[in-house]
Amino acid sequence: MELTANYFLGLSAALFIIGLMGVLIRRNVLIIFLCVELMTAAVGITFVTFSRETNTLDGQAFALFSIAVAAAEAAVGLALILAMSRRTRSVDIDDFRSLKD
Amino acid sequence: MDLLNLDLSGPQWGLVWPQLIVFLLAVVLVFADAFIPKHRSFEMLTGISIVGYLLALGALYWQHDKHAATFQGSFRADGLTVFLSLIILVAAIFSVLTSANYLKDYGERVPIGEYYILLAFSVLGALLVSSAGDLITIFVGIELTALATYVLTGYTKRNAQAVEGALKYFLLGIFASAILLYGMAWAYGLSGSTGLDNIRANVGAAVEGQEWFEASVLLALLLLIVGLGFKIAAVPFHMWTPDAYEGAPTPVTAYMSVIPKAAGFAAMIRLLVQGLGPLSEDWRWLIAVLAVLTMMLGNIVALSQRNLKRMLAYSSIAHTGYMMVGLAAYREGTGFGNDLENIIGTRGVSALLYYMLAYVFMNIGAFAVLTWIQARGRGVTLDDVSGLASTDPLPAAAMAVFMVSLMGIPPLIGFYAKYYVILAAMEADMLWLAIAVVLASGISAYFYLRVVAVMYFSSSDVTNTRSVRTPLLNASIILLVIGNLVLGLFSAGIVDLSEDWTNALTVAQTTDGADAAQVTNP
Numbered sequence: 001m002e003l004t005a006n007y008f009l010g011l012s013a014a015l016f017i018i019g020l021m022g023v024l025i026r027r028n029v030l031i032i033f034l035c036v037e038l039m040t041a042a043v044g045i046t047f048v049t050f051s052r053e054t055n056t057l058d059g060q061a062f063a064l065f066s067i068a069v070a071a072a073e074a075a076v077g078l079a080l081i082l083a084m085s086r087r088t089r090s091v092d093i094d095d096f097r098s099l100k101d
Numbered sequence: 102m103d104l105l106n107l108d109l110s111g112p113q114w115g116l117v118w119p120q121l122i123v124f125l126l127a128v129v130l131v132f133a134d135a136f137i138p139k140h141r142s143f144e145m146l147t148g149i150s151i152v153g154y155l156l157a158l159g160a161l162y163w164q165h166d167k168h169a170a171t172f173q174g175s176f177r178a179d180g181l182t183v184f185l186s187l188i189i190l191v192a193a194i195f196s197v198l199t200s201a202n203y204l205k206d207y208g209e210r211v212p213i214g215e216y217y218i219l220l221a222f223s224v225l226g227a228l229l230v231s232s233a234g235d236l237i238t239i240f241v242g243i244e245l246t247a248l249a250t251y252v253l254t255g256y257t258k259r260n261a262q263a264v265e266g267a268l269k270y271f272l273l274g275i276f277a278s279a280i281l282l283y284g285m286a287w288a289y290g291l292s293g294s295t296g297l298d299n300i301r302a303n304v305g306a307a308v309e310g311q312e313w314f315e316a317s318v319l320l321a322l323l324l325l326i327v328g329l330g331f332k333i334a335a336v337p338f339h340m341w342t343p344d345a346y347e348g349a350p351t352p353v354t355a356y357m358s359v360i361p362k363a364a365g366f367a368a369m370i371r372l373l374v375q376g377l378g379p380l381s382e383d384w385r386w387l388i389a390v391l392a393v394l395t396m397m398l399g400n401i402v403a404l405s406q407r408n409l410k411r412m413l414a415y416s417s418i419a420h421t422g423y424m425m426v427g428l429a430a431y432r433e434g435t436g437f438g439n440d441l442e443n444i445i446g447t448r449g450v451s452a453l454l455y456y457m458l459a460y461v462f463m464n465i466g467a468f469a470v471l472t473w474i475q476a477r478g479r480g481v482t483l484d485d486v487s488g489l490a491s492t493d494p495l496p497a498a499a500m501a502v503f504m505v506s507l508m509g510i511p512p513l514i515g516f517y518a519k520y521y522v523i524l525a526a527m528e529a530d531m532l533w534l535a536i537a538v539v540l541a542s543g544i545s546a547y548f549y550l551r552v553v554a555v556m557y558f559s560s561s562d563v564t565n566t567r568s569v570r571t572p573l574l575n576a577s578i579i580l581l582v583i584g585n586l587v588l589g590l591f592s593a594g595i596v597d598l599s600e601d602w603t604n605a606l607t608v609a610q611t612t613d614g615a616d617a618a619q620v621t622n623p
Contacts, residue, residue, distance in 0.1 A: 003258060035271075039279035039280075039283070043283045043286050046287070054252070055293075058295040058296075059289055059295075062237050062285070062289065062295060069244045072248055073244075073275050076251050077251075079257055082268050084264050096269070
């Protein structure tokens with residue numbers, strides 16, 4: 001069996017959808033956050049695959065940028081989650097409901 | 102394989118001045134915050150910020166007649182860059198003026214410097230998106246704007262509502278970014294380049310006659326529109342908006358209702374119009390349907406809100422809908438290339454750009470008056486502004502101007518903004534969309550006028566509990582009122598300036614020596 005680009009695109013699509021479902025289904029803020037990170041990482045695989053397929057380097061550069069952005073997101077996100085969980089003693093998204101219609 | 106065909110000649114710094122000045126401003130603010138003594142920091146940092154943004158605004162003048170790209174084509178100085186940067190910098194100046202007195206009030210409890218630093222980086226991100234010629238620049242710019250805004254939303258970290266609003270905004274924001282990123286990955290995979298000019302050339306050439314290709318192009322389009330839909334708060338991706346707007350400190354709400362939205366629309370124009378313009382027949386219907394949903398739902402839900410911040414949040418969702426009408430009115434004829442002859446309906450994007458400028462004046466104004474009221478110890482519900490006209494006639498009059506402008510009554514700027522959008526929709530043969538705008542404005546009249554009626558005709562049972570002086574905030578409200586009254590009358594000149602955006606569609610000459618915008622198939 002030869003490993004073609006389709007396998008890698010399929011892998012990254014599968015990881016992306018797992019992350020997407022995790023965001024929609026799970027109620028723990030930390031897990032939701034990790035699922036978004038999984039989605040971002042999955043996109044990195046797509047970028048590298050396309051980079052190889054099209055013989056250009058743009059995709060690899062983009063993958064590196066996406067990793068850097070994900071790191072910055074983690075710094076801001078964990079700080080916010082920490083501030084929130086100190087106040088509510090919970091990481092369950094359903095407990096954060098002081099703002100609603 | 103062109104991997105080694107790199108151009109090592111230096112970038113043209115002369116083209117980048119406005120963006121560079123804002124970057125330098127952010128760096129200067131970091132150092133100024135560290136070295137200026139605490140009791141002087143408020144005046145100094147506010148002054149530095151305003152001077153910085155004014156300098157950047159002045160530097161835009163040198164950019165305005167250029168049509169060039171640098172940094173290997175990833176930075177473009179064209180008509181679109183200039184008009185979007187103008188919107189963003191004007192909004193930045195008014196954000197500083199609106200928030201200054203609030204910050205001084207809170208100065209004991211929150212650090213002032215960080216606020217201006219985050220604001221500057223956020224403005225820089227929005228400027229990067231508007232001058233982007235490359236998917237990477239768009240993504241990094243939009244993330245820079247968003248990350249700074251998440252922090253600003255939770256800026257008063259002892260306030261539980263602020264942190265909750267920030268967290269909800271953050272979670273949905275990064276979720277949207279991941280979807281947007283996936284869309285960009287497919288757009289890159291289909292065209293073999295992250296440069297928007299190359300995407301435009303290659304997608305257009307490749308789409309004809311390949312069905313599997315068409316399917317993956319549609320996937321990319323869908324992901325891009327969903328991702329950006331979150332950023333601009335279009336229905337059905339608007340869930341975070343009311344919570345984040347209500348939780349954030351009011352001056353931050355004023356800012357975040359404008360600049361991140363402008364960055365989102367900038368990304369939309371760059372991606373959909375400049376990059377994927379040849380597919381306009383595929384995406385404009387989706388945008389049109391989303392626009393109708395957005396303005397209807399925004400206006401209808403706003404009817405039942407008694408908290409004014411929440412009401413304005415839904416109203417800002419509705420205004421996103423009006424702006425999307427301008428985008429939906431864009432269409433390119435069959436055939437492809439750099440000639441503008443094929444493009445019918447460039448007026449749509451001009452109308453969107455003009456609307457965004459008008460929206461800066463209307464929306465920051467409304468939130469500025471709310472900030473004024475809050476600074477005097479009142480709340481932000483309808484009951485709190487009851488009878489405001491008898492106790493504080495001037496702020497009440499300003500609020501009335503902003504409400505009527507948001508509603509779209511001539512001769513205020515909001516009317517002209519809606520007029521151009523409706524005109525563009527009719528020119529693009531989308532009469533139903535024009536009718537939807539008029540209907541939605543009709544619905545919105547109820548809740549905008551209710552605020553005016555409550556201020557003028559109800560008896561006052563709430564009084565100011567604190568007396569403070571807010572000179573900068575007052576100046577900002579006065580300037581915004583003047584803008585609302587006057588800019589509409591001079592709209593012809595502004596619209597002419599916004600028409601310059603069309604040169605974004607043609608390949609810019611590069612000043613790097615290399616031919617960075619080469620349009621060949623890889």
